[in-house]
Every structure is written in structure tokens, then in C-alpha cells.
Amino acid sequence: MSGRNRRVAFGVMGGMVLLGVAACTQVPALRSVFGFDASEPVAVIVPPEQLRAVEAMTVDDKSQILVEGTEAEARNAAIAVSDLPVERAASFAFPQASGNAYRTALKCLSQAVYYEAAREPLEGRRAVAQVVLNRVRHPAYPNSVCGVVYEGSQRNTGCQFSFTCDGALLRAPMASLWAEAQDVAREALAGRVEASVGTATNYHADYVLPKWAFTLAKIEKIGRHIFYRLHGKWGQRALFTSAYSGVERIPVLDYDGLRARLLAASQQGHEPAPVPGLTVPPAVTDRHAANDVGGRIDTTKQWRLSIPDPVSASSKYQSAIAATTSVQSQAVEPGMETASAPSRIVLAR
Secondary structure, X not given: OOHHHHHHHHHXXXXXXXXXXXXXXXXXXXXXXXXXXXXXXXXXOXXXXXXXHHHOOOOOOHHHEEEEHHHHHHHHHHOOOXXXXXXXXXXXXXXXXXXXXXXXXXXXXXXXXXXXXXOOOHHHHHHHHHHHHHHHHOOOOOOOHHHHHXXXXXXXXXOOOHHHOOOHHHOOOOHHHHHHHHHHHHHHHEOOOOHHHOOOOEEEXXXXXXXXXXXXXXXXXXXXXXXXXXXXXXXXXXXXXXXXXXXXXXXXXXXXXXXXXXXXXXXXXXXXXXXXXXXXXXXXXXXXXXXXXXXXXXXXXXXXXXXXXXHHHHHHHHHHHHHHHHHHHHHOOOOOOOOOXXXXXXXXX
């Protein structure tokens, strides 16, 4: 074999070895064999169909909602919790708890906790923060905190966190609840893990039932939120290895569009539910309390309007007048005049 051919052969063999090593490093169990830290980020290619499926998992797109209200609560409760193991997510420790990137990430994560779960129990708020950080590590989502939180915010519908596109950001947060949200976000960025939701990447309120709830593995219900993980390898901890970008940026939002959407939502008429004791729903302008049926006709109680006969009523009225006149005439003696007491005007001093 000539020298040139030997070099080509060795080059091919070397390339095959490198490809083999690269392939093995995608398997966590084999990474340490080749001297790699199993926690080091690994690039994973996500098929386009998987990306489209992930992007469609939103409650902002109303076409994804099957039912709402009490029916949704009942049907959500009927979905069984998955028997898949709940794997503890790897901690996400921000490289440096200072600087512009950290402050921006803290703001984005605090917004997610506040606008999504401000009045949820502490465990529920921590779970929302965990979902955000799980997504940062997952190859199907952006690899920054703000990128995850604001994903889809510039679309008319389909934002992953609805507060970024429904106008909620126009409402100033309550100081006390905002401070609590910041505390939760700060802990999460310092490496705290909410183990109860494992590798969850999705959640929704229990009073809505999205189509995609049936395509995911239900993990846990905390407060009003139900948490899910992706099925198969896409929901396993081994795949949450994307490298954090280190770049945090809040996108420019269309605030005029947000105001218009918020106004439209506030003006949207909702047909009120019937109140017990009423046969028709009250008008939207009715200012009665929901449980106040006073002053309203309740036909369900067999009440019937009774209008007296006008002839009978007239004769009774005439009889009453005659009787009153007779009594008054007997009270005044003949030849005497009645006099009224003079009015007295007293001036205040």
C-alpha cells in the first residue's frame, strides 16, 4: 500500500472512530467511558414534527381548548396520573448571580411566577419556575429563560405563556406578591429544584381542558395547575442537556395590540348562568349579587300574579270612603267650627 493510500485509510478509520465516540456521547451511560461528564450539555436534533407538536401545546390558542369550567374540572380529574417514574430535574444554577443577563433572567422568571401563579401555593409557584427552567434545558425549546417565557409572544395567538400576549403585562403587579415571585425565581436560578413535578414541561389550569392534555403524561396537580411531561425519551431527564445560551433579552412587544386585546376581553359579554329561583338569566346590567333573588318574581315557586276585578274593587273603594265620611261627620258637633293650630316658625340661633 502506498503512503498516500495509507494516509487515506488512516483518515477514514480516524473519522469512523470520532463518529463512534460522538454517537456514544449521546448516551449518558457511555459518556463517562470516554471521559465526558454526564452533566455536560449535548446537542440534540429535534425533528420538525416534534417541534410543531410542542409549539401547538398552548392554552392561548382557543382552538386547542375542548371545554372550560366545571366540566373541564371533572374531565381533568378523570385523567389518570401516569405510572412513569418522576425523575428529579437537574438543578439550574445561573453562572453568575449578577450582571445584566442575570437581572433580565430574574425579571422574566419572576413575571412567569407572578402572572401565572401569584395566588397559587408556594409549591405551585416553584413548580411553574421549574417548568420554565426545564424548558431551557430541553432541545425543543429556546435555551434562555426569557426566550422560554416569551416564546410566541409576537404571534396573535399561540404564545406559550398567555400573560405575554393577552395584555396582562399592562397591569402593574401587587408589590407583596411580586416580591414573593422574585424570591421564588431567585431560588430557582440559584439551583433550587422543585422535585414534585420532575421533568414537567407543560401545565394548565384545571378549569380548562386542552386537546394536548391527552397526549402527555400527567404528573401532578398542585393548586389549580396540572403538570405534565412529554412521553418517551422526550420527557426523560437524559434528554434535558441543552446548553444555556447565557444571552437574555426581552423582545419588543406590541403594546397597542396588547391594549386592544385586553379591551376586547373586558368588553366581551358573558351570558350569566341562571340563579336558583329564577327562570331566566339576569341581564348583564343587573347589579344584584349572584345569590340575591330579592325583588324578583320567582315563578318556580308557583307564584301567580292576581289582579283584582275592577268592578269589585270600585264598589269596595266607594264603601270605604262612605264609612270614613260617616265617622268624620259624627266627630264634629253641629254649629262648631274646626280650627287648625297656627304654625310656628322657630329660628335657630
